[in-house]
Amino acid sequence: MWIHFVFVLLLLILQSARAEPTPVTLLGDYNYYPYSYVEGNKLKGLYPLIIRRVLSRMPNYHATLEGVPWKRGLKLLQTGKAFALFPPYKHEATRPYIAPYSKPLLAETVAVFCRAEILTTSRPRWPDDYYGLTMGINLGYELGGDAFWAAVKDQKIELREYGSNRLNLIKLLVAGQTDCYVNSRQAILLSWRQLKQENHRQMMPLVEGAIVSVEYGHLGYTNQASERYPYKDDFVQAFDRSVEALQQSGELKRLIEAYWQHLLPTEVNQGNAQP
DSSP: OHHHHHHHHHHHHHHHHHOOOEEEEEEEESEETTTEEEETTEEESHHHHHHHHHHTTOTTEEEEEEEEOHHHHHHHHHTTSOSEEEOOOOOTTTOTTEEEEOSOOEEEEEEEEEEGGGGSSOOOSTTGGGTTSEEEEETTOOOSOHHHHHHHHTTSSEEEEESSHHHHHHHHHTSOOOSEEEEEHHHHHHHHHHHHHTTOTTOOOEEEEEEEEEEEEOOEEEOSOGGGOTTHHHHHHHHHHHHHHHHHHTHHHHHHHHHHHHHOOHHHHTTOOOO
């Protein structure tokens, strides 16, 4: 009897060891340079780099990272057709279909940049000093704070949404169709640098205005159609444990610092956005 019990136990252990990792698809913003973007049919950027490192400590899962337009990704979460999306900021009131959020992966400084003619006088107060202006923002992004969105609703600020950093900068600095653009500071500066390198000589000068907020990017999970994702609770816990371990070891900090050091020129590090 005892030998039979040991044999069954060993058999279960061997079967568990041979179990195939659970396949999981994680969606990421496909056009949010330098944080998450598609290049050469591969999802690249700082968030995919972080998430792949986190996943490397989760052998029970085989995850595929797939780039999608941001608004479509949100819609897929809302309908339960996607399991998780990165990197949403935490907006529980306006996105009740996302729960939970992972541990924070990265802090992003959100700032507003304008054409030089708009900032000939200082505009340090956000959003009050920007009343009467036309503001560009990425399609589907919910940043800027409650006072900003109230000003948009009250038509004190006109809002125009475009699909990418690049398009927002073209509308701002080439077409002159917006006065300012609000987004992650690094995303704006690096996309502006790329645009300059493409010899857009007709670009108007770009100047940094107010710091809007500091936001944290997460992996956000759908709370819809839970029957499709029986592994959700285990994945959520394993992902957070892996993030915490990387943070405590200092590996996550080193990964982020190395990425910026490789990517950022002196002019961006110093915040000098005037050509």
